[in-house]
Amino acid sequence: MIWQLSSLFSSIAHANGTFMPPDGDTIAPLYDHLYLVMVLMSAIASLIVIGGMVYFSIKYRRQTGRKSAYITHNTTLEFLWSFIPFCLFMVAFGWGWYVYYQMRTMPEDAFEVNVLAQQWSWNFMYKSGKKTTADMYVPVNTPVRLIMTSKDVIHSMYIPAFRQKQDVVPGRYTQTWFQAPHVGNFHIFCAEYCGMGHSAMLGIVHVLSKADFDKWLETNPYKGLTPVQVGQHLFQQKCSVCHNPTTERKVGPGLQHVFGSMVQLQGQPPHLADENYIRTHILHPSTYSVQGFPKGVMPSFQGQLSEEELTGLIEYVKSLK
């Protein structure tokens, strides 16, 4: 039991010692204040009801020679216990509205990041033309606005440390914003069920100092890397949710020893896994259906990879011998 308790405490410590995620943006303290008050109010209300119930149950337990009283109602009391909760609920409503107003008022001069969600990864596009997957980079002390849409099904951008969540819906743009006062790294989760890889659709927000951020924005992330290294980097971000770099199958086949082999297809003759085959598979996955794997699961990456990146991925798959 001891090991369990100690690990329980360590897991809460991760959550900032308050049963909550760390405070990562300017909304979080406002949120936590309201949350704490509501938890306390809820605890008091529950204690009154449950305490009353337990007290009456014990005090008025059945005893020989004692009869129950005949009380049908008490209008004053009933008015009070309707009116007081009503007032408390209105306070909760008003306060909730106040905080929500700030959560949803998009700053005018925000730094914008475009977000494209897909099964099962987060893609971020910056004004400079830079693109990232899974990792979002933002400057500290700057309002950041996320303009989001989805390629396939509904996802939800959830950053617990920012207390922000917004569904990402195909066919329309939704928005959320935050301003992080400290540098740090925070988790991104997908909060709307989106299928097989839902719980693996994770990411990290990297809040960088202004200088670091500007440097990051300008540098070519692939500078000095070989194509195989570029591919390996991309593979871990985009492909490893569904494919292992070994022979072990995940959602899709493991990719070791695939290059150069004859791939058994469903309803089509076997196909040699050459550069063109890999390329087609990344851009138009529905062209081939590999034996033993359901059709239509793999999403297309058309438009999301530069030529340099595509070559990197192909070279990486080649290197998995």
Added chain:
Amino acid sequence: MSATATAPSGDNYLNHEKGLWSWLTTLDHKRIGILYMISVMVFFLLGGIFAMLMRTELIAPGRTIMGPETYNRVMTYHGTIMVFMVIIPGIPAFLGNFIMPLQIGAKDVAFPKLNLISWYCLMVGALVAFTSLFYNGVDTGWTFYTPYSIRTHTGVTFMVLGAFIMGFSSILTGLNFIVTIHKLRAPGMTFWRMPLFCWGLYSTAIIQVLATPVLAITLLLIACERILGVGIFDPTLGGDPVLFEHFFWFYSHPAVYIMILPAMGVISEVITAFSHKTIFGYKAIAFSSIGIAAVSFFVWGHHLFVAGQSEVAGIIFSFITMLVGVPTAIKVFNWTATLYKGSIEFKPPMLFALGFLFLFTIGGVTGIMLATIALDVHLHDTYFVVAHFHYVMVGGTLMAIMAGFYYWFPKIFGRMYNIFWARITFVLIFVGFNVTFFPQFILGAMGMPRRYYDYLPAFTSLNRISSIGAYTIGLGFLIALIVILQGIFGGEKASANPWGAKTLEWSTVSPPPHDNFVTEPIVTAGPYEYR
């Protein structure tokens, strides 16, 4: 009011006719109630097995016993079975069918044939829904959100058609109950003399009749979109996926009250019976049932605070949701006040009723937290929500089903179960429930999203505690099953009114004769005259 007399030659509804065929073609509301009881118990066992599989997978991060494809199916079947086949028919169709006509002094429901058809709707619907198992299962969750439910290569079409058919079971039962309560009350049984269980069923029936058709159409539209490619919800065909969420929750929020209003009715009955005291605020409880039913139609948008609905809509829905809290709070206070100066006996039904009060209070206050629109932004779609609705649905409805079942058991079967072991089941279920679901509030506030097959290592300990709690609940229900079966087949004979309760069903013999009452009852007083 007393119609107690031994029925001629010990005739009762159980031995009135014999053979399986007589059961499958019965028009007796009591026998139909038993048919529902058996089916709901079987479904509950299935849904429970799926729950145990989920909690076992979640006992540690990463793969434990199954892959994500399997987990998503297990999660979906747990949800759909528990919602559509257990909690919705649980109280109205099983306990309501059996008890309500007895409580108002009727010989049967208004439309006995329709009543039987309702049961067959549930059976056929369930069969169609389970057919999906042979078509790659269903992996959408019980909410069938589009466009995922349109694109997934699984048996969604069968599942939604099944739920569509099961919906008719609910609609027809509701219709039957409304007419029965209006038309078949015994002489002297005015509306204000009706037991509160009937008030609960009456408000439920209104929701069933008005809201279920919306779900039926919505599910049919999913089937159309999957089969015919009509673009209603899929944006690539010009549809709107958020529209589906509106349609779905327009039914499914009121459905929460289909699940909880009859439960509240049961609790009113049990608390008065075992406090041997009249209910505190009869009219307030009756009116609040109707009030909840009415307002429940206008709060569905609280499920869409972060879905892309407008901010103004969100704020309005937050406000109206707060309003539903008021009649709910009134009920909780009235039940607690009923205990005051009572003469309280801790028989198994009462333990479950007090357990209900405890858990439902926590479910209620956390509901207010989620209705507070800003708080919902962080908590929505996390384990906080999972914990909240299990406190309401399991801690509320399921505890009430157990309370009602143990309460009316001697009336239904004419026998008594083992009181000691029934109390043990309460302890296991109640403790297990809190151990399972309380940690999930913390997990949710820490940021663990729901429907996650895998989770961060930081969430491990609380998940493990939760799984241990789930096994405790499982054990509790297994023992309850044994207690119930032992009671039915080997329990001691029970008298007509073993608890000394005052409502009309206790004035007839146990088990009741085919026509419910030997002589037609004439009602001269209210339902809870403990003087």
